[in-house]
Structure formats: C-alpha cells, structure tokens
Amino acid sequence: MTVTLPLPPGPLPGIGVGTWAWGNQFLWGYDPLQDAELEATFRRAVALGLRLFDTADSYGTGRWLGRSEILLGRFCAALPEAERRDLTLATKLAPFPWRLGRGGYAKAFAASRQRLLGRVDRVQLHWSTARYAPWQEGPLLEGLADLVERGEVRELGVSNMGPRRLREAHAQLARRGVRLTSLQVQLSLLALDPLTPDGVAGVCRELGIELIAYSPLALGLLARPEAASAPLPRGPRRLLFQRLRPRLSLLLQGMERVAQVHGADLVAVALNWCRAHGAMPIPGLRRPDQVEAAVAASTWELSLEERDGLDQLARAAAAEGAKMPANPFQSA
C-alpha cells in the first residue's frame, strides 16, 4: 500500500544522473569505445542544468572496476571552473567485510577521491550491513562523519536503509552534529516499498533527509512503450524483462495516457512520479538524447489525480507480481 504524503512547500525535487553503466560490462555492456559518448552525455547534462551525479567505488566490472569514478572525475575536471563549481559528485563506498572500524573507509575514500581527481562532494554508505553484520555499520558511519568534520567532504548520505536503521543512523550522526543529507533507495512504479505508511519516505520527510530514487526506470522497463518493437536487452536484464513485461500492460497504458496529456514520453512520466512523491530520481543515462528526455520531465508536473491514478495502477501491477527484485542488503 502506498501512502499519499503531503509535499513540503517549494519546488519538487530535481533530477540527477546515475552512472552505474559507465564501466559495467556484466549488466550494461560497457565498452571503452563508449567513452566519447559518455562524455557528451555528461556535458549535455551539465549544460541542461543537471547537478547531481551519482557514482560508486564498486561500479565497473572486472578490470574496469572504478571506471565510473574515473570517467566522472575526468569529465568534470575538463569543464571550465565556473561550470564545475555547483555540481555535486556523490560517490558510494561499499561496506565490504574487510572495511572495518572507524578507519575502515579511510583507504577507500582516498582511492575514490584520487579516481575523481580530488573532487568528492558527497560520500554515501552504499548499503546497510544491518542484516548480516550489524556491528560493522556504526563505526563506518563514525568514520564518514570524521571526514565531514575534517572538511574532506561536504555531505554525507546513506543508501539501502529502511526506516528503523535510517532513524538510528540519523540519531548517531545528530549526536555529533553531523547532518545526514540523503538516503538513496530503490523507488519506482515497480518498487513501492519506500512509500508504505511506515516506509522511509515518511521518515525522510520528518527528519529533513533528501530522498533519492535509484533505478527510477526499473532498469529501462518503464522507459519502453508497450508496443515497442526494439529487441529486448541482452544479458541478465532480458530475463527480468521477459518475466515482468507481460504483467505491465495496464500500468504502461496508464503511463502512456498521462504522457499524451502532457505531450511527454514514458521516461518523463516515470521520473515525475518519483518527484511527485518527494524523491529525486537519478536515472541511468549514457547518451545525450537520454539526458534530453530526462530533463524534459522537469518542464511539467503530474497532477495529484494523475499521481494517485498511477499509484493505483502500480499497486495493481505489484499484486500481479510486477515488482523489481529488492536489494538483498536493504535493511528494515
């Protein structure tokens, strides 16, 4: 069940850029020949006013591990200073089992900062260890707070935390006077959990934490019109598309109706649904035309009726099994 929360006054959240595909061969078929297009994507995003870029130290598969940070750092450094200034480069550090204690992230942070050519604006705990090593997370958070206190990074965020852990993390940081800037969770028309009555969206609103919606297009499922004839993606995403697409007809038709009213496309509807629930979507973008489609969403908003209608269709689709797999590390 989703819950309709009143939005705080002021503009809706903006739109950010996800860079998981920049280096990931396994799921996203990365090839270094794509780098020029990725740079064009980055430049188009900056030119069109997108400001937050999300990466992680675990992005990039095999020998391309860290590639997303390297490319982002390189592209950012090549911008004129005036264009670079108000960007937020946000990385995520993985709480691997060998990263232990208050200093457990020290080397990882230094390595990320090096790959990003000195520029890290926000550091995020990539996932919660509460489900399998609950003692690991507290000291790592202290270490991240140390970085903020020492002025090495401006902002601190967390990811894949549920409402209980989020409250605890917020309280832990508040005891030191360190602000918890953002929470990043999977949130889309096919991933509704954050919006349940006691879900994290309400906690974020209550505590003043920015909510970031990752995989807002459900890995592309919500960007593909029902009648699309293009071949399904290759690799593991194909299995997901084969399983979920037959259960999405009514939802996609509803999204298409909304899109038509606004002269928009499905991508904009999916992103604006996140924004209408108070979350900043960070779609995975790797071509300039995808940036343009994402930015087009910021030129209009869903009405409350449209948002509620899409909520209903999404709940009905979920009841038919049209749900994205939950992140295994997502905590309660």
Ligand SMILES: NC(=O)c1ccc[n+]([C@@H]2O[C@H](COP(=O)([O-])OP(=O)(O)OC[C@H]3O[C@@H](n4cnc5c(N)ncnc54)[C@H](OP(=O)(O)O)[C@@H]3O)[C@@H](O)[C@H]2O)c1
């Ligand atoms: N914190 C975490 O644990 C976590 C987990 C997952 C993701 N994330 C972050 O969230 C970001 C976004 O999530 P995601 O990359 O998983 O998936 P996503 O944003 O839900 O979907 C990306 C897919 O959308 C498609 N797409 C984008 N713009 C499009 C357009 N205009 N028209 C048609 N298709 C379009 C892309 O198509 P193409 O395949 O054609 O490029 C790609 O397949 C990631 O990049 C990452 O930064 C964080």
